[in-house]
Amino acid sequence: xxxxxYREMEEELGITNxxxxxxxxxxxxxxxxxxxxxxxxxxxxxxxxxxxxxIQEIFYMDKDEIRKLIEEDASQxxxxxxxxxxxxxxxxxx
Numbered sequence: 168x169x170x171x172x173y174r175e176m177e178e179e180l181g182i183t184n185x186x187x188x189x190x191x192x193x194x195x196x197x198x199x200x201x202x203x204x205x206x207x208x209x210x211x212x213x214x215x216x217x218x219x220x221x222i223q224e225i226f227y228m229d230k231d232e233i234r235k236l237i238e239e240d241a242s243q244x245x246x247x248x249x250x251x252x253x254x255x256x257x258x259x260x261x
Contacts, residue, residue, distance in 0.1 A: 168205040169189070169205070169207070172187055172205075172207050176209075178218065179217060179218055179221060179222060180216070180217050180218075181216030181217060181218075182209075182213075185211065186209075187207035187208070188207060188208045188209070189205060189206070189207055189208075190206050190207060190208045190255070190260055191251075191254070191260070192205050193205070193247075193254070198247075198250050198251070198254060199250065200247040200251070201246060201247055202247075204247070206251060206255070208260075230256065230261050233252060234252075234256065237249045237253075
């Protein structure tokens, strides 16, 4: 998981030479998610150099905005994101 996270950060966002902190390992039978997954946290204050062919737009939202959008229509989020966000929120990780 971690190797893939570092690879995708570099390919998609141009982020290198950083340290990810693992914040969760999720099992489908525990959170009713579609797959096993891990989530990492990174605090990054530098400029993003993202792949403009692969990413159309980047914008920032606070957790209250995200929570409201999930409550209004969770289907606008990909995959298990609403379930994982809820877990992070309930466990005061975000």
